[in-house]
Amino acid sequence: MQKVLVIGLGAQGSTIAKYLNNHPQVDAIVCADYDKDLTERLSSSLSKAIAIPVDGRDLDAVTRAAAGCQLVINGLPLEYNLNVMEAALAVGANYMDLAGPMEERGFVESYQWLFSEWHERFQAKGLLALVGCGIAPGLANVIVRESVEKLDSCDYIGIFFYDGFLSNHYVPFWWSPEVALGDMMYDTFRCENGKIVSDQPFSRPVWVKFRGVDNEIRMVDHEHDEPVTMGLLAESVLKGAKDVEFKYGGPQVELAEALYKVGLLSKEKINVKGVEVAPFDVLMAQIPRAPRFEEEIQAVIDEGIIQDEGAFLVRVKGKADGKELQIDSYTNFPGLVDAFARARMTHESYSTGQCAAVFTSLMVEGLCRETGVIVPEQLDAGCRKYVFEELEKFDITVDEYQS
Numbered sequence: 282m283q284k285v286l287v288i289g290l291g292a293q294g295s296t297i298a299k300y301l302n303n304h305p306q307v308d309a310i311v312c313a314d315y316d317k318d319l320t321e322r323l324s325s326s327l328s329k330a331i332a333i334p335v336d337g338r339d340l341d342a343v344t345r346a347a348a349g350c351q352l353v354i355n356g357l358p359l360e361y362n363l364n365v366m367e368a369a370l371a372v373g374a375n376y377m378d379l380a381g382p383m384e385e386r387g388f389v390e391s392y393q394w395l396f397s398e399w400h401e402r403f404q405a406k407g408l409l410a411l412v413g414c415g416i417a418p419g420l421a422n423v424i425v426r427e428s429v430e431k432l433d434s435c436d437y438i439g440i441f442f443y444d445g446f447l448s449n450h451y452v453p454f455w456w457s458p459e460v461a462l463g464d465m466m467y468d469t470f471r472c473e474n475g476k477i478v479s480d481q482p483f484s485r486p487v488w489v490k491f492r493g494v495d496n497e498i499r500m501v502d503h504e505h506d507e508p509v510t511m512g513l514l515a516e517s518v519l520k521g522a523k524d525v526e527f528k529y530g531g532p533q534v535e536l537a538e539a540l541y542k543v544g545l546l547s548k549e550k551i552n553v554k555g556v557e558v559a560p561f562d563v564l565m566a567q568i569p570r571a572p573r574f575e576e577e578i579q580a581v582i583d584e585g586i587i588q589d590e591g592a593f594l595v596r597v598k599g600k601a602d603g604k605e606l607q608i609d610s611y612t613n614f615p616g617l618v619d620a621f622a623r624a625r626m627t628h629e630s631y632s633t634g635q636c637a638a639v640f641t642s643l644m645v646e647g648l649c650r651e652t653g654v655i656v657p658e659q660l661d662a663g664c665r666k667y668v669f670e671e672l673e674k675f676d677i678t679v680d681e682y683q684s
Contacts, residue, residue, distance in 0.1 A: 282306060283350075284309040284311065286346055286350040287310060287311065287354045287356060288313040288314065288335060288343065288347075288354070289337065289355060289358075290313070290314040290319050290356065291356060292630040293356050293456075294357075295323050295573075295630075296626060296633075297354055297637050298327060300634075300638035301638070302329050302330065307645060309329055310327060310330045312332050315335065316334075320333070320334055337357045343367075344367075344368040347371070350372060350374045351374055352377070353369040353374045353377070354637075354641055355377065355378040355379070356379065359380060360382075362412075365378070369408070370402060370406060373408065377414055377640060377641060377644055379415040379418075380418060381412050381413055381418075381506050381509075382395070388467075388504070389477050392513060399654050400653040400654040407652050409644065409652050409655070411655055412655075413506050413657060414637050415633040416632050417505065417527075418507050418656070419633075419637065420612065420636045420668065421507060421593075421595055422658040423657050423658070425438055425511065425519070425597060426518060426657075426660070426665060428597040429522070429599070432608075433602070433603075434520050434599050435521060435598070436522070436598050437522070437597065437599070438507075439527075439528070440527045440594075440595055440596075441489055441527075441592070441595075441596070442529050443498045443530045444531040444533060445590040446531075446591065447586070447587040448585065448586050449585040450584040452572065453536055453569060454533055455571050455627050457570075458569075464503070465538075465541065466537075466546040467504040468481065469502040470508045470509050471508045471525060472512035473523075475512075475515065475523050482541055483541065484501060485501065485502050486499055486500065486501045487500055487501075487528070488500070489594075491592035492592070492682075493590075493592065500529065502527070502528060503528060503534075507525065510656045510658065511658060512525055514658060518658055522599075531591070546561055547561060548562075571627075578626070582618060582621060586618070594610070595612075596608070597610075607684050608682070610679050610680070610681050612679050613676075613677065614676070616628050619676075620632075635675045635677060640668070
């Protein structure tokens with residue numbers, strides 16, 4: 282039996298905690314967050330939960346919360362990752378998060394650092410840190426590796442995420458607006474001819490036709506982990522993949538691009554009628570937050586859904602048996618109404634959170650024998666099979682098309 286710390290109880294963290302509450306190998310869940318009301322509200326609904334208010338910036342406090350835990354699950358924003366990883370090392374616990382750190386040293390440099398110094402630190406203690414474990418990064422990486430294994434050599438990896446959801450109750454983002462817009466204003470990364478290169482936000486627009494979506498969708502480059510980790514690991518696990526890109530499209534992207542172009546995503550202060558303010562801070566004070574609680578989600582449904590469509594495509598190209606082969610993998614997951622009926626959560630929380638929960642279960646059950654810091658594309662065939670089979674139980678499935 283295991284004791285697990287879940288720190289950061291937003292959409293994904295709370296989903297993981299609920300999942301662990303029903304896991305037979307977990308007997309205690311430490312639910313930790315700086316929001317005391319949120320911590321107590323969630324823990325009161327879980328039979329195995331212990332509520333501890335914790336500020337993720339306080340390493341000592343995080344370490345105390347993690348004491349006696351065999352696994353630490355980090356659902357906090359990226360800037361807290363290293364603190365939580367330090368706490369896991371301090372108490373001798375395995376570690377998992379939903380995305381890698383973006384330190385001042387740079388996105389690529391951060392992952393290089395994780396794969397070297399941090400890898401050695403976890404490995405020296407016989408511990409595993411599995412980073413980037415939601416739907417993307419996370420499931421996307423597992424799908425990529427599974428597809429690449431069917432090729433003799435890989436030339437191209439493309440990950441395309443389209444969210445076309447619209448409702449009468451205006452919800453610009455179904456997760457933290459601060460995190461969403463923060464991601465969108467960063468320089469993008471892609472792997473081009475075997476080298477990781479950066480570009481401006483919203484660069485290289487293309488129109489993509491997805492299965493099941495009537496119209497072509499405008500997609501742009503988006504800062505994401507996958508091109509970086511896959512570029513760094515291309516030779517070791519992805520059969521020499523040369524080009525890797527991540528593209529995003531939909532109403533959220535259109536909104537973010539407009540805000541970016543008029544300067545409202547800037548964190549640099551400007552003078553407005555004699556007052557020094559950062560446009561981003563003003564935006565955060567005004568933008569609607571993502572629905573978190575059941576009554577908030579129900580209100581969105583009750584006001585009416587205009588459009589509930591989307592697509593999540595992983596495309597891999599290469600050679601097999603001397604012939605060109607393209608493998609398209611589409612992930613299916615419940616929409617808002619279905620996700621709420623099933624689990625009393627949003628479609629965004631359901632897809633990302635249930636994927637993260639399955640990766641958590643993989644670690645709780647000790648199925649991954651690796652130590653050190655790894656990312657999901659490094660999981661072996663048995664672990665990848667486990668992820669797919671467990672996700673089917675949540676009606677999250679993958680359809681593959683070869684051409």
